[in-house]
Amino acid sequence: MNRLFLLKMLVILLVVESMVAQKIKVACIGDSVTFGAGIENREENSYPVQLQELLGTKYEVQNFGFSGATLLKNGHKPYWEKPQFQKSKDFEPKIVIIHLGLNDQGNNNWPAHKEEFIDDYLELIEVYRKLPSKPKVLICKMSPTLSGHHWFEEGMRESFKEIQTKIEEIATMAKVKLINLHDPLKYFPEYLPDNLHPNKKGASIIANKVYGAISGDYGGLQLPKLYGEKMVLQRNEPVVISGTANENDQIKVTLNNSSLETKAINGTWKVVFPKMEAGGPYQLSISSEQSQNIVINEIYIGEVWLASGQSNMDFKVHQMKNAKTVLSDSLNKNIFLFSMDPKVLGPNKFTEEEKTLLNANDYFKYSGWSNANNEILSNFSAVAYAYAYNLQKELNVPVGVVCNAIGGSPIQSWVDREWMEQKHETISLLNDTWMHPKMNKWAAGRISENFGGNKRRATRHPYDPTFLFDAGVRPINNYNFAGVIWYQGESNAHDIELHNTLFKMLVDNWRRAWNKTEMPFYFTQLSSINRGTWGAFRNSQSKLTSIPNTGMAVTLDVGHKTDVHPKKKWIVGERLSKIALANTYGKNIEYSGPALDFINVNENKLEVYFKHDNGLKTADGLPVKDLKIAGNDGVFIPADSEINNGILYVWSSEISEPRYVRYGYTPFSEGNLINDAKLPASTFSNE
Structure with a gap:
């Protein structure tokens, strides 16, 4: 009996040992970010630990990160000389993830040894490739170094970019997969509390990116946020249909009985149909070999515009002067509306639940497309609807308009971090938002009110620099727009010089985001009100029309002495439409006052x-x-x-x-x- 029991135990042990031996070993090579420096309970929350949880029991993930390590052999703390390097080789991994370079960007390393970086990195890759286990090697674009870092303006900004470029070159030269850890994390600066090291949530983003690269699981077939029934796609330009899917998934896209096929690479795919004239409704179907197919039965080809800014753009149709007349006499089934509305905004202290929504992924709720004459129209932007109505009347094609305006928002909240980090003036604003002297006093007071006067906060505010770009522009920049209409400035009229800098930055930034360097950008000049700087601010706005492919709608004559939200919004939208009709669509009409x-x-x-x-x-x-x-x-x-x-x-x-x-x-x-x-x-x- 005892012998039989021992025999059974031996068999079990052999099976377990065999299972362990068959596990796919993953070695995470890196510096303090891999190690998990600064993360509470790093033994449980570092990215390699979270990666292990995602990959499951078929894998064995080990953390070989060493704080301060450089990729450069002649760096101040070469990874090559650390015990983790030898341990990682002894581990005999089947997969190697390398995330190095952050410590090489310092002035004590990069200027003197930058020319050695590529050779050192290629050698490191080969060292792992030549292990007896013959592992697959994947390398990472570096996670962000934010401008709050004390060396950022001392050369680190430039060296960081150089290193990222070299890492891309190395991936091509060595024919290894490149994992981009920069783009997902840069939109969540709150997850990098010391401007370099991610916290638990930041480590989770890294773990998910690495998990996708290893497993090929990117969540199956998914479409961008603005796709759906009654969507409008831009006419007379190549029609780009894109999305995400699992690695190597074979995707077939059929639009109006024309089909294209492609394969998902690194979790993304796209197809490009030839230009189409206005029309519809058409059916769009996307089939996948690995996921459930998606069919959109009613899409249109026409003109698509983005309406953005602050409260005067957000001002609703039902609030405008003559709203009843508009809602009864100015309806048009060929206008398709899409709202991006904040989940939390306004006075009073934010609840703990509301604070969880203050991030780039969760802040906006999406309405879907509608051409119904109902409360969706009543609660849509009055300026944007008047604009779309007048376009549709003249062009006689479907017109879609997406509105993502946020009341009270300053212009800096709509600008991408990389643009803000180019100038010292905007870097200062970016990293010291609490009651900053260049911040609008009302907006600064609202931030304080929402956080109960607590300067030490773990989340950003919608009025913080870059937040609304991260939450409201980045998720939709894969959707093609004819152009932008913009109504904002009330929260920046106190500092004309700063606004001029930021406005030019915004226009350039958005055009780059959509990869349309001449994308029309038509804006509304502030109206009249008894506020001290508004006359000078209006004058400064008029000079911004020197930016190519911009235009300004004057509203000086439809303001109100005390109300920052004048109600004659139809006139504003109509004037913006005249600019577009003349300059974008070539109509022979007068579009500007003297x-x-x-x-x-x-x-x-x-x-x-x-x-x-x-x-x-x-x-x-x-x-x-x-x-x-x-x-x-x-x-x-x-x-x-x-x-x-x-x-x-x-x-x-x-x-x-x-x-x-x-x-x-x-x-x-x-x-x-x-x-x-x-x-x-x-x-x-x-x-």
Whole structure:
């Protein structure tokens, strides 16, 4: 009996030993990020441990990270010389994951030894490849080093980019799979509390990326956020259909009876159909060999625009002036609306549950597409609907518009981190948002209110720099838009110079995000209100039209003395549509009010010349209002004026040598200068 029992135990032990021996060994090579430095309970929460949980019992994952290690042999702490290097080889892995380079970017390593990096990395790959276990080697693009790091502006920013580029080259040269750990993590800076080392949630992102690369499991066939019934795809441009799927899944896409096939690589796939003219409805079907097929029965080809900004873009149809008339007489089944709405926003302290939604993946809720005349329209952006309505009326094609405006949001919350990290001024704002002197006081106060006055917070706020780009732009930049309409500035009007910097950054950033360097970007000039800097801010906005393929809708004449949300929104949307119809669609219509061209000094008078000056006049037949003049001393006084043959003559008996002119500069302006198209002149100055 005892002998039989011992025999059974021996058999069990042999089976267990055999099972252990058959496990696929995974060696995680790296520095402190791999080691798990800074992570609470790193023995349970480092990325290799989380990777083990994802891979399951068929795998054995070991952590061979060493804090401070460099890839460079001549670095200050070469991984080659550490005991973990030998242990990783003795482990005889079947899979090797290498994540090194972060410590090489320091000024104590990179400048002197950068030319050695590629050779050292290739040699390290070969060392592992030549192990008796013949492992598969995968290398990683580095996880982020954020601008809050004390060496970032001391050369680390530039060396980081150089190293990432070299790692991409190494992957090609060595013919190894490259795992991108940078892009997923950079959208979650809250998961990098010291600007370099991920916390448990950050380590989870790394583990999931590595898991996908090893297993090929990327969650099966999935489509982007904006795909769905009644979607509108951009006409007259190649039709790109994309998504995610498991590795090597064979994907077949059929659109309007035309089919293309492709294979998922690194979890992503796309097909490109030729340009299509406007039409629909068409059926779109995506079949997969590994997942359930997806069919969208009703899609359209037409014009698609993105509407973004803050509360005046978010202002609803039912709130606008003449809303009842619009909702009864201005309905159009060929307009398709899609809203991206915040899950949490507003006054009062955020609950713990609400705080969990303050991240790039969870902040927005998506409405899906609708052309129904119901409460979806009633609660849609008034400016965006008026814009779409006027486009559709003129173009007679399906028009889709996506709105992702967030009330109170400053422009810096809509800019990508990599753009913000290029200038010291914006780096300062990026990394010190709590009551920052360049932050709008109202917005800063709202952040404090939402977090109960607690500066030490583990989550970001929607008004923090980059948050709304991460949450509201990145997830949709795989969807093709004809262009952008933008209504924002109220939360930046206090700092004109900063806004100018950020606006140029935003336009460039978004065009790069959509890979459309000339994408139209049409924006709304702030209206009139009794707020001190608004006149000067409007003037600065008018100068931003020097950016190619931009246009500005003037709203000086539809403002309100005290209400930051004036209700004549149909006019705003209509004026934006005129800009698009003329400049994007080539319609022969006037789209701008009189715009300052140049000024001549003629003895004691200034001669002001305009573009779009046909029929230059005043709206009420009275002399030009809110018009001031100054000499070289810059002291402005009310001016006399006369309009003759499209030229505005300005003078004052008190100034013998005039030099400067201002129009519409009063925060709440009653400026009345228009052209024959009844479009108002912008605030302007030649200072």
